[in-house]
Amino acid sequence: MHPALSAAIDGLLVAGVYALMSSGLTLVFGVMRLINVAQAAFVVLGGYLSYMLWENTGLDPFVGLIVTMPALFCLGVFVERAFISRLQRERLLMSLLATFALAIAIQGLLDVVFSTDFVKIPVAYATDTFAVAGFLIPKVYVLAFAMSVLILTGLYLLLHRTTFGRTVRATMENPLGASLIGVDLPRVSAIAFGVGTALAAAGGAALVTTTAIHGASWYGLVPTLLAIVILGGLGSISGALVASVILLVAESVTAAVWSPVWATTVPYVVLILVLLVRPQGITGPREVRAQ
Amino acid sequence: VKSGRTSWYARCRAIAVLSAVAAFGIAGAGCGGSDSNGGSDDGGETGAAESTDPIVVGASLSLSGEFSDQGEAVKRGYELWADHVNEQGGLLGRQVELKILSDASSPEQVVTNYEQLITRDEVDVLLGPFSTGLSKPASVVAHRHQYAFFSGLAGGPEIVEQGFPEVLNVAIDGSTLMNGFGEWVLAAPEPPATAAYLVLDNDFTIPITESVKGVLEGGGVETVVDELYPPDLSDFAALARKASDADADVVVLGSAFEETIAFVQAFVQQQYNPKAVITVQGPDFGSAFAEALGEENAAGVLAGATWNAELQTPGNEEFVDLYVAAYGGSPAEIVDFTAMAYSTGEVVAQVVEAAQSLEQEQLIEAAHAGEFETITGPVKLDEQGLNTAATGITLQWQDGAPAIVLPEEFANATFEYPKADWGG
Numbered sequence: 001m002h003p004a005l006s007a008a009i010d011g012l013l014v015a016g017v018y019a020l021m022s023s024g025l026t027l028v029f030g031v032m033r034l035i036n037v038a039q040a041a042f043v044v045l046g047g048y049l050s051y052m053l054w055e056n057t058g059l060d061p062f063v064g065l066i067v068t069m070p071a072l073f074c075l076g077v078f079v080e081r082a083f084i085s086r087l088q089r090e091r092l093l094m095s096l097l098a099t100f101a102l103a104i105a106i107q108g109l110l111d112v113v114f115s116t117d118f119v120k121i122p123v124a125y126a127t128d129t130f131a132v133a134g135f136l137i138p139k140v141y142v143l144a145f146a147m148s149v150l151i152l153t154g155l156y157l158l159l160h161r162t163t164f165g166r167t168v169r170a171t172m173e174n175p176l177g178a179s180l181i182g183v184d185l186p187r188v189s190a191i192a193f194g195v196g197t198a199l200a201a202a203g204g205a206a207l208v209t210t211t212a213i214h215g216a217s218w219y220g221l222v223p224t225l226l227a228i229v230i231l232g233g234l235g236s237i238s239g240a241l242v243a244s245v246i247l248l249v250a251e252s253v254t255a256a257v258w259s260p261v262w263a264t265t266v267p268y269v270v271l272i273l274v275l276l277v278r279p280q281g282i283t284g285p286r287e288v289r290a291q
Numbered sequence: 292v293k294s295g296r297t298s299w300y301a302r303c304r305a306i307a308v309l310s311a312v313a314a315f316g317i318a319g320a321g322c323g324g325s326d327s328n329g330g331s332d333d334g335g336e337t338g339a340a341e342s343t344d345p346i347v348v349g350a351s352l353s354l355s356g357e358f359s360d361q362g363e364a365v366k367r368g369y370e371l372w373a374d375h376v377n378e379q380g381g382l383l384g385r386q387v388e389l390k391i392l393s394d395a396s397s398p399e400q401v402v403t404n405y406e407q408l409i410t411r412d413e414v415d416v417l418l419g420p421f422s423t424g425l426s427k428p429a430s431v432v433a434h435r436h437q438y439a440f441f442s443g444l445a446g447g448p449e450i451v452e453q454g455f456p457e458v459l460n461v462a463i464d465g466s467t468l469m470n471g472f473g474e475w476v477l478a479a480p481e482p483p484a485t486a487a488y489l490v491l492d493n494d495f496t497i498p499i500t501e502s503v504k505g506v507l508e509g510g511g512v513e514t515v516v517d518e519l520y521p522p523d524l525s526d527f528a529a530l531a532r533k534a535s536d537a538d539a540d541v542v543v544l545g546s547a548f549e550e551t552i553a554f555v556q557a558f559v560q561q562q563y564n565p566k567a568v569i570t571v572q573g574p575d576f577g578s579a580f581a582e583a584l585g586e587e588n589a590a591g592v593l594a595g596a597t598w599n600a601e602l603q604t605p606g607n608e609e610f611v612d613l614y615v616a617a618y619g620g621s622p623a624e625i626v627d628f629t630a631m632a633y634s635t636g637e638v639v640a641q642v643v644e645a646a647q648s649l650e651q652e653q654l655i656e657a658a659h660a661g662e663f664e665t666i667t668g669p670v671k672l673d674e675q676g677l678n679t680a681a682t683g684i685t686l687q688w689q690d691g692a693p694a695i696v697l698p699e700e701f702a703n704a705t706f707e708y709p710k711a712d713w714g715g
Binding site: 003006007010011014018104107111115116117118119120122126127128129136138210211212213214215216217219220223224248251252253255256259260261263264265 | 355356357358359360363364492518519520521522523524525526528529530532533536548549552553556559560561562576579582583584585588620624626713714
């Protein structure tokens with residue numbers, strides 16, 4: 001198989017993990033117009049919760065989502081009510097500071113509880129592969145990608161097929177108008193933030209199954225997650241998936257065909273080029289207009 | 292040291308900081324500022340032995356930011372050393388008190404902190420921060436104030452290449468960490484014919500891998516893959532595939548811990564079984580390594596390292612006991628940064644006792660003149676401040692623990708080469 005094609009497949013599979021991690025970030029921005037830097041720390045926290053469940057009960061991290069996603073949903077609602085909703089002025093700037101502080105607090109908590117050692121869940125299928133046309137495909141990434149598509153589809157249906165989803169989309173499109181027609185903005189914001197945080201739990205489960213993490217791992221995730229959200233279009237769930245694929249495939253192909261030195265640069269060049277043509281991102285406003 | 296995430300922009304920032312330090316120094320000189328190179332008010336040229344005030348030992352550590360985990364490990368080492376010294380009666384009959392500032396992993400803050408430690412806090416002894424990238428700007432500050440700079444966490448060559456007499460780099464010369472491995476496999480019954488190098492673009496990892504590459508190429512081993520990669524790479528499978536497609540006999544990883552895990556996992560997935568895989572960070576992280584990969588895939592992986600709990604060096608067993616008593620867990624969980632920090636303290640203690648003074652000039656002189664024993668091995672500093680006495684060790688994951696396989700005088704297990712296939 002040509003190195004570029006095999007690298008593209010590698011990148012595509014990893015993209016599923018990043019789509020999960022970034023989807024909550026874009027949802028929160030769409031509804032609340034704030035950048036939740038702590039999303040990356042929530043992802044790491046979700047990874048640790050999955051690890052804790054696996055270590056104590058042997059529960060598979062993907063099955064464990066039935067516990068970790070509701071847990072982080074509740075945490076997200078609490079955080080929104082306790083901290084985010086209290087930001088009245090300069091919300092965008094203050095949210096950056098507040099969520100950055102929150103991320104540091106989460107890291108500190110993880111360091112105290114779990115120490116600063118790396119953790120990873122060595123599930124039996126982490127190194128299992130199956131061959132397609134002679135190409136060995138890791139099962140764990142296929143599982144993570146499938147879960148990503150499943151959860152993001154569920155989120156899409158939630159937003160487009162339910163009354164709650166309509167209120168969320170109305171809020172995303174026009175918060176003032178939504179409040180005038182009776183949408184309970186504080187409630188919608190709290191639930192949206194909770195859903196975003198729950199999505200971080202799913203991303204964390206995929207991350208800790210494929211990568212060794214520790215409390216400070218969130219630092220390295222922030223630039224990539226922000227790039228995905230911007231490229232996909234702020235507030236666009238489907239855009240997050242598409243942008244993840246574009247950026248991760250670009251990175252892998254660059255590493256394989258050209259040089260790894262440029263592997264993390266080329267995706268940002270792609271980001272700039274796309275934004276020159278579509279400043280709103282790949283799918284962001286179109287999705288909103290369609291609502 | 293094994294910072295793992297230093298990048299080109301971090302180096303640019305470091306250059307900017309160095310420029311700022313230089314400008315600050317010129318401005319300071321212009322204002323007639325004077326250096327306080329005698330330490331705190333009580334710890335100067337005279338009276339060091341008479342005072343009963345604590346000896347203040349200052350350091351800046353990365354207690355937040357991207358090196359916060361490593362910073363915490365170093366802090367443990369410094370604190371264990373200080374507690375141990377105090378239990379033994381202190382230095383020069385005085386207790387040791389640590390003054391630790393947090394630099395948030397920032398070169399700019401490191402400079403500010405060492406300025407504060409020297410000019411405002413007037414500490415008696417300076418210990419270095421974590422990583423080569425942060426130690427370099429810190430050493431510039433120490434040099435300007437003519438303060439002895441005891442650095443134990445800067446394995447890269449840059450800090451000693453500055454030629455500052457104040458730099459006392461206790462750390463093992465990082466560039467030699469894998470050379471013993473290279474020389475050994477060349478003499479093995481089935482020496483490798485080809486090698487692949489996958490290296491993080493980092494001040495610490497590049498000298499190590501370049502050095503062992505020189506050894507292997509000198510012995511006729513062909514380099515078939517030689518790739519530098521940037522920090523924060525998301526997908527390691529594509530890069531791992533380069534080594535597996537080339538079917539290199541030996542893989543040399545200049546990678547941080549989590550990257551080593553990603554590479555080995557990718558090798559297993561790609562069913563690629565080299566004769567040897569050696570890394571900068573992996574088995575030396577103890578039980579976390581096998582927990583991340585599974586015992587069957589951790590087995591046989593090698594690491595060039597500075598320290599191990601089983602190392603038969605003076606005081607090492609006592610250090611391990613102190614650590615476990617203070618923090619719990621098992622010896623396999625002790626991070627080598629903690630040991631390196633502790634050994635830096637050990638050198639400080641021996642230098643202070645040799646100098647019988649806290650005067651900086653005498654500390655520098657005594658540090659260059661003496662030979663010292665530490666838990667990470669012997670220390671003998673040359674005129675550049677490079678530790679020429681220490682040699683690294685080679686660890687190999689065997690039977691659920693990192694075994695010392697090289698050098699032979701420290702070995703507690705036989706080098707398994709070629710390693711068994713993944714999965715046992």
